[in-house]
Structures are given as C-alpha cells and as structure tokens.
Amino acid sequence: MLYELFDWLEKTYQTPGVTAFGFITTRSAIAAATALFISLLVGNRIIQWLEKMQLRETIRDDIGLDSHLDKAHTPTMGGVIILLAILIPSLLWMPMDSVYTWMIILVTLILGLVGFADDYIKVVKKDKSGLSGSLKIVGQVGVGLMLGCTLYFWPEFQDFNTLSTMPFLKNVNINYAFLGETLGWVIYIPVAIFIITATSNAVNLTDGLDGLAAGTSAIAGLFLGIFAYISGRTDFSDFLDIMYLPGSGELTIFCASLVGACMGFLWYNTHPAEVFMGDTGSLALGGAFGAIALMLHKELLLPIVCGIFFVETVSVIIQTTYYKYTRKKYSVGRRVFLMAPIHHHFEKKGWSEPKIVVRFWIIAVLLGIISLLTLKIR
Secondary structure, X not given: OHHHHHHHHHHHHOOOOHHHHHOHHHHHHHHHHHHHHHHHHHHHHHHHHHHHOOOEOOOOOOOOOHHHHHXXXXXXXXXXXXXXXXXXXXXXHOOOOOXXXXXXXXXXXXXHHHHHHHHHHHHOOOOOOOOOHHHHHHHHHHHHHHHHHHHHHOHHHOOOOOEEEOOOOOOOEEEOOOOOHHHHHHHHHHHHHHHXXXXXXXXXXXXXXXXXXXXXXXXXXXXXXXXXXXXXOHXXXXXXOOOOOOOHHHHHHHHHHHHHHHXXXXXXXXXXOOOOOHHHHHHHHHHXXXXXXXXXXXXXXXXXXXXXXXXXXXXHHHHHHHHHHHHHHHOOOOOOOOOOOHHHHHHHOOOOHHHXXXXXXXXXXXXXXXXXXXXXXX
C-alpha cells in the first residue's frame, strides 16, 4: 500500500527521495525492520493477554521428557504475533497488483487460520486432539490446490509453469508436462499440494523446543529471500543460468518480513520460552516456505534450504515405519531413535535444550550456504 503511495508521489510530483522506495532492497530492509518492530511491540501485549486468558500449552505427561512439564503454564498461540508481523509489512511494501503478493499472503493467512483453529480447540475447548486430522488435511490440500492451479493456469506463468530447476545441473530443468503440454496439470498440481502439505507439517513437527522452529524459519527465510531476489533480476539469473521469473523479486520483501517477524518472536521464544507459536505459527510458516519454493520453481532445493525441517520429518517417518514393521514381524515394536522427532532423540541422550537448538541453527546456516553453492556448481 505504501509502495503505491510512494510510486504515485514520484510519478505525479517528482517528490525528492521517494525513488529509493522503488528498489526491492530498500523495501526489503524496511519490511524486515517493520516486522521486527511489530513483533517486539505487539508481542509483549499479546503474551500478557494470553496469560490473562490462561491460554496455555498442554503438555503430555507420558512422553518421558520431565523437563517439558515445566512448560505447562507457558502461553501458546503466539503464532498470531508472527502472522501480524509478516502480513502487515508485506501489505505495506509489496505491490498490490502482483499475483505473487496475493498468492503468498493468502497461503500464509489461510494456513495460519487452520493452525489457529487447531490451537483454539486444544487450548480454549480443552480438547487435546485439536482440529481433526482430516479437516487439517482438507485445509492444506485446499491451499495447495489453489496455489497449484494459479501457478499453472495464470497467463503470465505459461512460459515456465511446469518447469523446475534441477540443483547442481547447469541448464537442466525438470518438466512436469512429460505426459504432454495439455496434461501438465495432472502432475504439477498434485506436486504443489504435496509440497504445501509436507512443508507445513514439517515446521509443525520441528516446533518442539524453545526457539527451534522460529530460529530455523528465520534462517530458511533469509536464504529463500536471496533466491527470490536473484530470480527476479535478469542480470543475476542470466549469470547464474537459472530461470528469470519476472516479478518474483517482490517475494524478497515477504521473506524479509518473515525473517524480521521470527527474529522478534525469538525475543520471547528463546529458552526459557515466554510464549509458544503453536500451530498458528508453524503451519503458516511451513506453508509459506513451500509456496515460495513453488513460485520460484526451486522446490527441489527444499530438502537443502529447509534441511532441518526435512530431517525432522524423515526421522518421524523412519521411526513410525520401523516400529510398525517390527511390531508386525516380532510382535514387539522397536525404535531407531530414542524418540522422534529427532530433536527429542538428543534430549533423551542428555543434551540440554539450548545446546540442541543452537547446533540445529548452525546446521541450518550451513545448509543454506550449500543451497547457494548449488547455483555456482551448476
């Protein structure tokens, strides 16, 4: 909205100084600062309200982690802070006539509302099961379907709607339309649905230690923002031999808002946490990562740039599959990890919570750097 205002001032009155707001880098920096300010300012007040309403986390006492029992009185649904801090700067500094703007905002908002409904049922209605799994899946699939159809059928995306960058290989793209151009949607839309569902659940699984999901989300958002910026510039995309995606650079502003929001949330979420993001934040963040990767045609890089979330999810799949297999074969279920997701495995081994979180942050940074190196290796 402010972007349109400054653009109008420049074109109508040639107002000095407003030209700077036409640059994505300027607006990204301001958006990050705005998001950080909002999360710090609004965060404290929302936490006080959550405490007043006694909207606290429900901790199971049968998981075998006694250290987590002390978190039972910590307010949850703090994802509202993250949503406000992301969406407000994005609406202020992204162009309102861009399809990228509305796609990423709608994905984040809708999945945030799905997560909010889950948190509301758990915390307010005192139903530990929360929103039913089928309804949650319906929400995730619906968002994936909406995004997939838009990316496939929107006219300005027709030249590259079924293409995806292949990491490490120069001038090689995967084409989902291998059944024919008219049937490309048969493959692409289910892929979009799968990615949105997988990434939103992956961040949700990671949100188990103070600061873990918020910190790794900030790191992933930073590197995805870099990919958005270079994909939206002809000079950088030509030099790096990646697809040039007109208008995609505006996603840099959203990523900057996400980083600022998560950093501000970390002020209250680091150990010992004063608030948890809950599904309100984790589903929204995960869905946003999947949507950005799809819009940038870099979804094959997600296991690297969002590697922590990927490993957390795989650890749960391995644990569950192996347990069911051994229980069927030996009548007694066996486990690969002491506990899944994998961050709980290290807790069981005696690692302190801050030690696990900081080491996972370090790994997330290294994975982000590797994701950037794939551009030059190509």
